[in-house]
Amino acid sequence: NGGDNVVTLLDYGAGNVRSVRNAIRKLGYDIKDVQKPEDILNAERLIFPGVGAFAAAMDFLNRNGMAEALCTYIENDRPFLGICLGLQLLFESSEEKGLVKGLGLIPGVIGRFDSSTGFRVPHIGWNALQIRKDAGILDDVCGQHVYFVHSYRAMPSDTNKEWISSTCDYGDNFIASIRRGNVHAVQFHPEKSGVYKFFSSGKVARMGGQILEMNHSDVGLSIVGQFLHSKPYKTASKGKASRLAKRVIACLDVRTNDKGDLVVTKGDQYDVREHTKENEVRNLGKPVELAGEYYKDGADEVTFLNITGFRDFPLGDLPMLQVLRYTSENxxxxxxxxxxxxxxxxGNGRHYTSLEVASEYFRSGADKVSIGSDAVYAAEAYLRTGVKSGKSSLEQISRVYGNQAVVVSIDPRRVYIKNPEDADFKTVKVTNPGPNGEEYAWYQCTVNGGREGRPIGAYELAKAVEELGAGEILLNCIDCDGQGKGFDIDLIQLVSDAVTIPVIASSGAGAVEHFSEVCKKTNASAALAAGIFHRKEIPIHSVKEHMLKEGIEVRM
Ligand code: 1PR
Structure with a gap:
């Protein structure tokens, strides 16, 4: 079956498996894709990175005879690593779309997190594990943060406790990994947990710096195996019922400059042009290079915003797809x-759906897509008619890829008013009064990169897009963008208290204290910044060290 160096991969094409592929290749293995059930039965080692929805995945496995092959393979205790849905499918059933039968190898029903407990759903980000037993591949991970993104989870019970190797707290104490013999599965994403260090010699380093020879007898689990050899790290905990870390996200606003090169740019209140005679687009570097630097410096996520995407067609913008492909390699x-x-x-009259555009982004290495202008129109239509058409980009993409894969990016501008009754939208009493002593403001949503104000507030938009299927909100603020004076705490409080999905605070970071302030004063799940990192003012690891010192849970 191709020898020791081959990993068999079960990829049924429903989402981004590029990172798993890239990780396997980085570790020096070749990939054999499963085409037919026999490929599973003949595998030396099998990785199953489940993506998409439970019902669609089971349907695929059943239709192609792969469900039976998987059961035989696992029952024979053959080396197996399931990731995310690759763990859930091993259970009896899932409540994701009604009650759908799974492979039935492990007792238990996969259920949804309960957002009424005050925990945001989806569970997105870096959380710490509690190791229950010798997990083989989890030996050194105790205390480490690993990356999760899911709305459904398996719960421990008397009938499945033999299988459980680790759990994680997020309102519920849910199953984070299972192990029996050579069979492993993890709810988190080792391939996104970014603790690999690679050297050109093909050797792999532990987090502690010690270099390991590649060990091919690691039976295909070297991805997780190496990942888990990192040193336990003690983090401060607020003693809450979860250790989900606050994320620090580096954002790269990307566009083509007047010479035709794709560059990272950065605006002041969304104006990205230099105020010189030439009026050129500000150029702060190359997207792939900068993303790589931020990853090495400890960024928990990287976001690319194609800021002229509203007028240019992104699939015509092949460089952007190349940027994703190259970035996801490292x-x-x-x-x-x-x-x-x-x-x-x-121009040729060919129609592309938003789903096709998003699919191309996912295939090129994106884990999530972010929708700006189109989500504003969808929310306006929903609030006007009270009907979910099901046809908006937001609804279509979240239906196919799951809501954890859809971010809505909001670009609001502050509108000061004297009396709260002066606006048709939710207002706040502002911390700092406006230029004419106004004590209130509402936040007007915009489209087309802030160029056009719309008749909808940030609060109303956030609630509407949550109902339409958004899994996360990226909350910018045009007034604060590029100013370095701190996040708009009033706005972030307003929106993060209005929804139960995670909110990413954005715009205005200029000092490490701004990150701890937004984490302490609001319910934001992550803080995103651009200029402070591009201008090399403060490295990402310094931001996280500061947060840790302030008692905020972070992934180091
Ligand atoms: O409307 O779906 O095509 O999406 C367009 C996307 O591009 C939106 O997410 C919108 O936020 C973004 N965008 C459009 N024009 C601009 C611009 O700057 N002229 N950038 C723009 C938005 C804002 C932040 C920025 C933070 C942090 N960038 O993402 O990175 O404000 O900056 P800071 O830390 O330096 O303060 P569509």
Whole structure:
């Protein structure tokens, strides 16, 4: 079956498996893709990175005879590593879409996290594990943060406790990994947990710096195996019922400059042009290079925003797809891409759906897509009619790829008012009064990169897009963008208290204290920044060291 160096991969094409592929190759293994059930039965070692929805995955496995082959393979205790849905499918059934039968190898029903407990759903980010037993591959991971992204989870019970190797707290104490003999499965994403260090010699280093020879007898589990050899790290905990870390995200606004090169740029209140005679687009570096630097410096995620996507067609923008492909070869944390996700008819009259645009981004290495302008129109239509059409880009993409894969990016501008009754939208009493002593403000949503104000507030938009299927909100603020004076705490409080999905605070970071402030004063799940990192003012690891000192849970 191709020898010791081959890993068999079961990829049924429903999402981004590029990072798993890239990680396997980095570790010096070749990949054999499963084409037919016999490929599973003949595998030396099998990795199953489940993506997409439970019902669609089971349907695929049943239709192709792969469900039976998988059961035989696992019952024979053959080396297996399931990731995410690759863990859930081993259970009896899932409540994801009604009750759908799984492979039935492990007792238990996969259920949804309960958002009424105050924990945001999806569970997105870096959380710590509690090791229950000798997990083989988890030996050194105790206390480490690993990357999760899911809305459904398996729960421990008397009938499945033999299988459980680790659990994790997120409201519930759910099953984070299982192990029996050579069979392993993890709910988290080792390929996105980014603790690999690679050397050109083909050797792999532990986090502690010690170099390991590649050990091919690691039976295909070297991805997790190496990952888990990192040193236990003690983090401060607030003693809450979860150790989900606050994420620090590096954002790269990307566009083509006047010479035709794709560059990372950065605006002041969304104006990205230099105020010189030439009026050129500010150029802060190359996207792939910068993303790689931020990954090495400890970024928990990297976000690319194609800021002229609203007027250019992103699939015509092949460099952006190349940027994703190249970045995902070396950056093993989640990648988000936004800009221009909507239905589009090109110059030749060919119609592309937003789903096709998003699919191309996922295939190129994105884990999440971010929708800006099109989500504003969808929310407006929903609030006007009270009907979910099911046809918006937001609804279509989250239906196929799951809501954890869809971020809505909001670009609001502060509108000061004297009396709260002066606005049709939710207002806040502002911390700092406006230029004419106004004590209140509402936050007007915009489209087309802040160029056009719309009749909808950030609060109303956030609630509407949550209902339409958004899994996360990227909350910018045009007033604060590029100013370095801190996040708009009033706005972030307003929105993060209005929804139960995670909110990423963005715009205005200029000092390490701004990150701890937004984590302490609001319910934001992550803080995103751009200029402070591009201008090399403060490295990402210094931001995280500061947060840790302030008692905030972070992934180091
Ligand atoms: O409307 O779906 O095509 O998406 C367009 C996307 O591009 C949106 O997510 C929108 O936020 C973004 N965008 C459009 N124009 C600009 C611009 O700057 N002219 N950038 C733009 C938005 C804002 C942040 C920035 C933070 C942090 N960038 O993402 O990175 O404000 O900056 P800071 O730390 O330096 O303060 P569509």
């Amino acid at each position: 950056v093993f944390v989640p990648l988000t891409v936004g800009g221009g996700i909507r239905d589009f008819t090109d």
